[in-house]
Amino acid sequence: MKRFAQMTIGNVANAAVAILGAGILTGLVVATGRASLLAQGPSRSAKDGAYTTAQAERGQEEYRKNCASCHKDDMSGSTEAPALVGETFIAAWRDRTVGDLFDLVRGTMPYDQPSSLEPKTYADIVASMLQRNNYRAGTEELRADTAPLKHVSLK
Numbered sequence: 001m002k003r004f005a006q007m008t009i010g011n012v013a014n015a016a017v018a019i020l021g022a023g024i025l026t027g028l029v030v031a032t033g034r035a036s037l038l039a040q041g042p043s044r045s046a047k048d049g050a051y052t053t054a055q056a057e058r059g060q061e062e063y064r065k066n067c068a069s070c071h072k073d074d075m076s077g078s079t080e081a082p083a084l085v086g087e088t089f090i091a092a093w094r095d096r097t098v099g100d101l102f103d104l105v106r107g108t109m110p111y112d113q114p115s116s117l118e119p120k121t122y123a124d125i126v127a128s129m130l131q132r133n134n135y136r137a138g139t140e141e142l143r144a145d146t147a148p149l150k151h152v153s154l155k
Contacts, residue, residue, distance in 0.1 A: 043151045043152075044151065045153050045154075046130055046135045046153065046154055047135055048136075049135075049136050049137055049139065049140075050098055050130060050135065050138055050140075051123075051126075051127035051130055051135075051137060051140075052137055052138065052141050055124050055127040056124075056127045056128045056130070056137065058124045058127075058128075059123075059124035059126070059131075060128045060131075062124055062125050063075075063125050066110050066125070067110065070111060071083070071084050084133075085133055090133060094154060095154075095155070096153075097149060097154060098126065098130070098149040098150075098152040098153075098154060099146045099147070099148075099149030099150035099151075099152070101126055101154065102146060102149050103146055105122055105125060106119065109122075119144035119145075122144060123141070123142045123143060123144040124142075127142045130142075135154075
């Protein structure tokens with residue numbers, strides 16, 4: 001009987017150590033996950049070059065075909081559509097990412113047929129918008145994939 005009691009106490013102690021260890025491990029996993037999420041925030045700025053000049057030129061042509069009727073050729077906006085260039089636009093998007101802009105344009109435009117263009121076309125149009133807002137061109141094209149664009153800030 002004494003041996004049974006010792007085994008039971010030993011088992012309880014082992015269980016307590018296992019539970020404590022699991023709690024510490026869970027805490028480490030949660031903390032690591034949080035640190036990873038924080039590290040995944042915007043890691044570069046569109047001001048460092050997020051598109052190519054050729055892409056912005058293609059985007060300007062697509063913009064003329066699909067967007068200019070509402071937002072005007074010069075992107076200055078109208079009574080029915082907001083400006084896509086200038087201080088008001090920059091102020092509205094300053095704390096957002098290129099991924100946020102891409103998602104909005106892709107998900108809502110053209111107004112009468114949202115999401116009707118190819119993802120690459122939307123990326124080209126966003127590149128044109130960046131160029132018109134004096135974000136400099138770089139050596140790589142803006143990708144038509146939201147995940148990496150979420151790492152490019154508009155600051």
